[in-house]
Amino acid sequence: MPPPTAAxxxxxxALPPVAPRTVKDRVLRVTRRLGLTGRGGxxxxxxxxxxxxxxxxxxxxxxxxxxxxxxxxxxxTKLIEWVDGGLDVHIRFSGFQALFDDDLYLLAYxxxxxxxxVSTLCCLFxxxxxxxxxxxxxxxxxxxxxMLIILPFWTSFLIRVYAWMSILKDEGLLNNLLLSxxxxxxxxxxxxxxxxxxxxxxxxxxxxxxLPLYATLEKMDHTLLEAAADLGARPWKSFLTITLPLSLPxxxxxxxxxFIPAVGEFVIPSLLGGSDTLMIGRELWNLFFNxxxxxxxxxxxxxxxxxxxxxxxIFQHFQGRDQDKGAA
Amino acid sequence: xxxxxxxxxxxxxTGPIGKSPAVKSPAVKxxxxxxxxxxxxxxxEKVTKRFGDFTAVDNVSLSIYRGEFFSLLGGSGSGKTTxxxxxxxxxQPTEGRIFIDGVxxxxxxxxxxxxxxxxxxxxxxxxxxxxxxxxxGLRQDGVPKDEIRTRVAEMLELVKLTPFAKRKPHQLSxxxxxxxxxxxxxxxxxxxxxxxxxxxxxxxxxxxxxxxxLVNIQEKLGVTFVVVTHDQEEAMTMSxxxxxxxxxxxxxxxxxxxxxxxxxxRFTAEFIGSVNMFEGNIVESEPDHSLIRSAEAGCDLYVTxxxxxxxxxxxWVAIRPEKVSITKEKPAExxxxxxxxxGVVREIAYLxxxxxxxxxxxxGKRVRATAPNVTRRTELPITWDDEVWLxxxxxxxxxxxx
Ligand SMILES: Nc1ncnc2c1ncn2[C@@H]1O[C@H](COP(=O)(O)OP(=O)(O)O)[C@@H](O)[C@H]1O
Ligand SMILES: [Mg+2]
Numbered sequence: 001m002p003p004p005t006a007a008x009x010x011x012x013x014a015l016p017p018v019a020p021r022t023v024k025d026r027v028l029r030v031t032r033r034l035g036l037t038g039r040g041g042x043x044x045x046x047x048x049x050x051x052x053x054x055x056x057x058x059x060x061x062x063x064x065x066x067x068x069x070x071x072x073x074x075x076x077t078k079l080i081e082w083v084d085g086g087l088d089v090h091i092r093f094s095g096f097q098a099l100f101d102d103d104l105y106l107l108a109y110x111x112x113x114x115x116x117x118v119s120t121l122c123c124l125f126x127x128x129x130x131x132x133x134x135x136x137x138x139x140x141x142x143x144x145x146x147m148l149i150i151l152p153f154w155t156s157f158l159i160r161v162y163a164w165m166s167i168l169k170d171e172g173l174l175n176n177l178l179l180s181x182x183x184x185x186x187x188x189x190x191x192x193x194x195x196x197x198x199x200x201x202x203x204x205x206x207x208x209x210x211l212p213l214y215a216t217l218e219k220m221d222h223t224l225l226e227a228a229a230d231l232g233a234r235p236w237k238s239f240l241t242i243t244l245p246l247s248l249p250x251x252x253x254x255x256x257x258x259f260i261p262a263v264g265e266f267v268i269p270s271l272l273g274g275s276d277t278l279m280i281g282r283e284l285w286n287l288f289f290n291x292x293x294x295x296x297x298x299x300x301x302x303x304x305x306x307x308x309x310x311x312x313x314i315f316q317h318f319q320g321r322d323q324d325k326g327a328a
Numbered sequence: 329x330x331x332x333x334x335x336x337x338x339x340x341x342t343g344p345i346g347k348s349p350a351v352k353s354p355a356v357k358x359x360x361x362x363x364x365x366x367x368x369x370x371x372x373e374k375v376t377k378r379f380g381d382f383t384a385v386d387n388v389s390l391s392i393y394r395g396e397f398f399s400l401l402g403g404s405g406s407g408k409t410t411x412x413x414x415x416x417x418x419x420q421p422t423e424g425r426i427f428i429d430g431v432x433x434x435x436x437x438x439x440x441x442x443x444x445x446x447x448x449x450x451x452x453x454x455x456x457x458x459x460x461x462x463x464x465g466l467r468q469d470g471v472p473k474d475e476i477r478t479r480v481a482e483m484l485e486l487v488k489l490t491p492f493a494k495r496k497p498h499q500l501s502x503x504x505x506x507x508x509x510x511x512x513x514x515x516x517x518x519x520x521x522x523x524x525x526x527x528x529x530x531x532x533x534x535x536x537x538x539x540x541x542l543v544n545i546q547e548k549l550g551v552t553f554v555v556v557t558h559d560q561e562e563a564m565t566m567s568x569x570x571x572x573x574x575x576x577x578x579x580x581x582x583x584x585x586x587x588x589x590x591x592x593x594r595f596t597a598e599f600i601g602s603v604n605m606f607e608g609n610i611v612e613s614e615p616d617h618s619l620i621r622s623a624e625a626g627c628d629l630y631v632t633x634x635x636x637x638x639x640x641x642x643x644w645v646a647i648r649p650e651k652v653s654i655t656k657e658k659p660a661e662x663x664x665x666x667x668x669x670x671g672v673v674r675e676i677a678y679l680x681x682x683x684x685x686x687x688x689x690x691x692g693k694r695v696r697a698t699a700p701n702v703t704r705r706t707e708l709p710i711t712w713d714d715e716v717w718l719x720x721x722x723x724x725x726x727x728x729x730x
Contacts, residue, residue: 226451230444231465231512246454
């Protein structure tokens with residue numbers, strides 16, 4: 001473990017120039033007595049957050065998933081019960097059973113993956129040129145351009161999805177425009193189809209693709225491209241051999257940021273999708289609120305998590321190994 | 329190879345600028361710039377580069393010949409990199425033209441120029457191994473795989489990096505990266521290699537060692553080198569010729585000896601090495617000598633070359649410290665009090681091989697003189713506060729205008 005002073009939390013810059021040493025020392029003495037080094041303290045924050053808002057809720061959901069539906073509040077059986085002077089532990093797998101009995105869930109999973117995958121690709125193909133354009137714009141114009149990317153967040157997500165409804169509906173903005181231009185003669189049926197879901201997800205998650213891409217492209221050393229050109233690479237070749245590989249971390253980060261929430265997306269398929277748009281988030285909602293089958297709903301949620309966490313862990317494992325190799 | 333002395337045949341002092349040396353020894357001399365029949369490989373014609381209303385390169389004209397090791401020498405911000413980037417094609421001249429091998433380079437992008445560049449920051453591709461960095465240029469030209477492999481291996485052998493072929497740039501030391509950058513820019517066998525402060529990031533010892541390696545490689549491959557540097561010693565060691573740049577303009581072009589012995593301006597004289605400048609007025613101006621009266625020097629200065637100035641004009645005489653002899657007795661050859669003056673030793677810096685003396689003249693002017701330590705330090709005849717005579721030979725001074 002490094003000496004605690006080395007990684008101690010920085011005193012706030014507002015403190016007078018002499019005070020920090022004594023304040024810092026005092027804080028350090030206390031934390032050291034508690035068995036905490038500065039570094040440990042810094043790491044503790046995210047851990048506490050994870051335990052409080054992820055791990056504990058996850059355990060609750062896990063607990064519900066192995067109960068049985070019941071009439072009452074809460075609408076499921078207790079896990080541990082005091083019966084006749086002994087503890088009865090009820091663990092039932094009927095919730096998980098339902099996942100396999102009805103292929104609706106498997107189809108919904110697969111369809112969610114497909115929709116998330118296609119939407120991620122759309123975000124990548126639209127977002128990459130945008131991120132590239134911003135990163136290569138003159139420095140003083142980058143700030144305002146980034147602002148434009150973030151601006152939609154200042155309006156509620158729900159309102160923006162409703163806005164898409166009025167754009168895409170039969171007598172909506174888009175159809176009226178195309179009709180008046182004479183490009184089409186019948187309104188296009190877009191709203192309440194999978195296409196509307198793709199549009200909605202791509203639109204909503206695009207900033208999550210652009211921002212990490214911008215971050216990697218912006219810090220790329222421009223002289224690398226000059227070096228490539230100097231060695232005879234035409235611009236397109238430089239892009240493929242230098243820019244693209246070096247922006248891979250941004251591509252991966254952006255894709256994960258889009259793909260993961262898109263798989264579980266509920267609002268967009270509910271509002272823009274048709275009745276036949278199967279998505280797991282929607283089925284989950286139905287189970288919870290329409291069927292009031294909390295154990296099955298929890299089982300679906302846990303299966304979804306396993307579905308997503310597995311591939312990510314494998315990915316991270318490989319990426320970590322690459323980095324180790326690089327640093328050796 | 330690093331310890332070998334510089335094998336380049338050095339041109340001897342060639343007399344006042346522009347004149348051919350009196351005695352030529354054609355067997356060893358490489359001086360295409362004196363040969364009217366030689367065609368320059370690079371011709372820079374009245375090139376100016378402006379960024380907004382800032383002039384980074386100001387009306388530069390230069391001819392560089394095949395096989396030269398040509399240095400652009402100047403302080404930071406003097407426009408060296410900008411000039412180099414125009415040769416590489418990363419910047420377009422605002423005015424003027426650049427010809428390489430007789431071809432006008434206007435509008436030709438970097439990837440179509442017969443030129444390679446070694447960047448100041450090396451600009452190695454961080455995601456590629458050493459091998460792939462070096463192979464990059466060959467791949468762009470569609471060279472067959474087998475040939476790429478052998479040429480890359482040869483190049484790595486030349487820069488002694490064969491054991492590091494599979495490493496990534498971040499796993500190398502500064503000196504090794506510098507070699508990768510060199511190998512990468514040489515592997516395409518360019519006729520012209522541009523190097524921007526190639527040794528800038530290396531420590532002093534490694535620099536000196538690498539200077540000789542660069543010269544050796546340049547001669548082995550017969551490539552024309554144009555090197556940017558701000559280090560005058562480095563430029564003197566390696567170059568066939570040096571262009572001294574000041575505020576975007578060329579102050580002087582010449583061989584290291586010419587630049588050192590016959591600076592054409594106060595700027596060059598003071599930029600290269602150290603120099604004593606005496607202010608004065610011309611008394612006699614003849615084709616074979618000049619006489620300058622200088623209150624600052626406390627004596628008349630007799631110089632054996634023409635000043636090309638009218639009698640009475642204001643001028644400066646530059647005298648290098650190592651050409652000033654320092655004695656306790658009045659020198660015997662002192663003729664009529666010319667080129668001889670007196671002063672008091674104020675400071676002595678003992679550098680081992682030489683000592684530097686700072687002498688104050690009666691005028692208050694401080695003069696620098698260096699002398700080899702032929703005797704041991706303990707027997708040093710001249711010490712602090714000694715009154716000494718300073719003298720120099722008639723060929724030592726150079727007359728300069730402002
Ligand atoms: N792209 C540019 N835009 C504006 N000014 C520049 C640019 N490139 C160089 N300059 C300016 O031109 C001058 C010369 O720069 P440079 O050629 O890099 O000098 P050197 O290499 O001799 O240190 C500097 O003052 C620099 O600020
Ligand atoms: Mg520079």
